[in-house]
Amino acid sequence: MKSTSNFIAFQQNISGIPLPEKFTFPFYYEPHELSVIAAKELQHYLETQTDFEHNFGLDTEQDGLVIGKMFGVLVVQNSEGELGYLWAFSGKLADRNHHTLFVPTVFDMLEENSFFKQEEVILNDYNKKIEKLENEALYLNSIQLLEETKSQAEKEIQEQKEKIKIGKKRRAEIRKNNPEADVEQLNKESQEEGILLKKMTLYWNHQLKAATQSVESFSIKINQLKEERKQKSAQLQQQLFAKYAFLNRYRELKSLGEIFDGNPPAGAGECAAPKLLHYAFQNELKPIAMAEFWWGQSPKSEVRKHGQFYPACTGKCEPILTHMLKDIPLEDNPFQMNPAEGKMLEVVYEDAYLAVFNKPAEFLSVPGKQITDSVYTRVKNLYPNATGPLIVHRLDMSTSGLILIAKSSEVHKNLQSQFIKRKVKKRYVALLDGLPKENSGTLDLPLRVDLDNRPNQIVCYEHGKPAQTLWEVIERRENQTLIHFYPITGRTHQLRVHAAHHLGLNTPIVGDDLYGTKANRLHLHAESITFSHPISKETLTITVAADF
Template sequence: MSNTLFQAFTTNIGTIPLPDAFTFPFYYEPHELSRIAANKLQNYLETQTDFEHNFGLDEKQKGLEIGKMFGVLVVQNQNGEIGHLWAFSGKLAESNHHSKFVPTVYDMLDDSGYFKKEEIILNQYNAEIEALEQNHDYLSAIKHLEQTKLQAEKEITAQKEQIKRGKKDRAEKRQTATPKQLEQFNKESQDEGIFLKKMTQYWNYKLEDAKQNLEQFTNKINQLKEERKEKSAALQQQLFTEYAFLNKNKELKSLAEIFNGNPPAGSGECAAPKLLHYAFQHDLKPICMAEFWWGKSPKSEVRKHQQFYPACMGKCEPILKHMLKGIETDKNPFEINSANGKELEIVFEDEHMIAVNKPAEFLSVPGKLITDSVQTRIQSKYPNAMIVHRLDMSTSGIILLGKNVESYKYLQAQFIKRKVKKRYVALLDGVVPVKEGTIELPLRVDLDNRPTQIVCFEHGKPAKTEWKTIEIRNNQTLVQFYPITGRTHQLRVHAAHHLGLNCPIVGDDLYGTKANRLHLHAESITFKHPFSKEAMTIQVEIDFKKPNAW
């Protein structure tokens, strides 16, 4: 196969050393070669006239605004030349194919392909079902059944009311009635009951007749829907089987095999799998890669224009595990104990509780891969101690622990009832023009990319943050946060999201740009002591809140 999409570098890269290992795709700093390739792609996107797509960057452009993730893969061909490939996630301008980008691994939009042919059959089912559901006789049958139900209910109810009134009237007359009159009253009561029974039978017959008339249509519609369901499920399974990815050993593995038959929606459509699959197809050696966002951020996620992002965990991790088999990658940073060599500062301690100042990049509790944490270190000295609340691994600041069950429960209850007052200090990357305010954006986990959180007004949990500006300097804003709720990544998302402050915290590698650390610190906490029940405040300041340390 000819490497028609292999692009040589147009700048001199001879002095740039190649990386020792391929990019770890789920947490990385782009290699210089990846940055050069990405810059070339971004320049193309700014000037191209090959397609029309509204990225949301031009207010005058009409149409649905859709930002897009793009990827670059630096590769080496069989002649030893270094070049790069381009890809986009999903579709671009409603198409899978554009001349400068690698194609999708499995093209569902190919008119001659299996998927499109089967889709035609499914559409025929849809058309037939829709025609039946709009059929005049079917709609009349529905209306007739509803009218019959209403009329039956109306007449039967009226007869029951008539019986009730007659019974009451006869009851009054029975006090002075003659035997002959009593006999007549009994007969009237029996006749009314018989009439109600016959009326009920009549309407039951009419209802059954109306139902059978309607079932002529509903049975056919339900049969078609069941056939469509089975056909759609079979198509999905066929797709999952045919949608297969190569690795460097030319081993194919399908979505069905990778995800045990049930992949998340959109699996395989991201830029990274497309790039690697094309490289392996054309005997190109992967050197390094990077992905960046281009355009307006989605409503729920935090995505910044031109910023680099890691591959998603939910959809890409299982696929890339197969595709990168046999390729040495950079070490997984999640397996490195970043707390190694760091000390926990105890800022308060008595026989009931402990307060520690947790360093940044230090777990509050043991993780899946790393056990070193605030909890394990304190428990090594006080085995009965229990951590009351947590901070994100990247956030520094005050954490409380109870030394016994009673103290732990008393402190924890204050957090549950939101009686604890917390103050954080954060340095934001940008200028916040407002002095203070309140942010209320509900949050939930991004199911395809844990532990990232997204704003979701439908399924998110309420999240509320009060804040105020302390100082603005060098295009950065120092703020204090007062979280009313305690959701995962609440302050980070509320700072970065465009409906929040639209300024990510400096060093936020999930919602902003990586730096030497996340500039977020839990500096003050006010609560009631578990034994004395007196209010107490613990405060630990940090250097980055001081202007001369910026």
């Protein structure tokens, strides 16, 4: 493939494909046909190219650290009305910011004569000076002497305290058993032991002070260099934030510092989408459609499937793209649309104290930031005299199935206690997009929110909350598996991540638009719940079949 610039002409005949009326909504989309074609041509290039070496983890014989990568394509129209596309990658590729055919980074801090490189020399000089002082023999010896002095002081003072304790006990025995004992002599012994302890304490305090001063003479210099380095680093960071400035259709520049109010997250601006749009506006190319896909092995924590399309991240990209896409007509934002409109809540069980509803898929359990229609608001209208929070537990918006409602605060408290003590038993049915290797098992993957891409969850053994799920295969179909999940804990997106993650079943649920591939719905349904009735104490099991 040859091109004199980063504008690449379609290899495939696209003359019969209509242009989209609006630009891609980057945070939730079905890729336009033109974007799919552009992505396939990029993927073909990645499979056949010899321009660089990067271990995506697809070739078991390839050496080096495995790093999967997000790639992006932007379909554009030039001033002559010709359609083409741009390519970009997130972060660095093969340890470089620039590669032929890919748009450049917005600001290349690795450029040979850039201010970053010049400042980096100064910071490295600070590092060398600090390292030299920290490894100087006199400094290391003074640290060792201080530690030895502390240890010896503590040992001898403690020994003297033990002697005083033993002597005190001995003299008490003498006074008790010998009325004619020389009390004056005994008191003198006690005073002398106390005086010796004071002298020893003064001596060791003097020794410790001298040893500490020796260490501090070096520490002051080291800390001063570290503070200077910190200030230099902060100044360099602010310079970088100012240089990372992004264009929009009006060629208005806005820096990372301005966009994130001086505190952008690490890696902001290095994703594919901002690079693509910046280059397009810089070169007077009109954005038509965009898509991003993952290439390579999944990261350890996230769920990323090779070759699959993904939306732009919310934490890093949303603030930047909000500026860059100013006044560009976008496809409808699904997060502002009510997914529950026209859907009904079916009552499966009800008495004077509680109710169980069958929640449809794509129906909020509680009001969201932009959409208020939910199980809670519907039930609140249905039971205007009910007290308490009503909702005992939640289901993900995309998950259908049984949800338990308490009609009074007392009943709510009782049912919540059953959940907390894990006395409530729930069973979910799911259709998996693939065939897991085993037929049953336990999944134990701790989860936490992806701070850069809410509401997605990631597996995190350091900060994640415990999440356990029992599972068993019900039926194997042609490349699909019907499965039962029995969640032990109830973390956000627990079943979805446990199914899709490569350390879990490595088989996403059919229709999972976050961790798998979008379909008509998420094929996950809470089909059974067992609990103790708060009033009658009867064990109730409510079941409703899935509609898939």
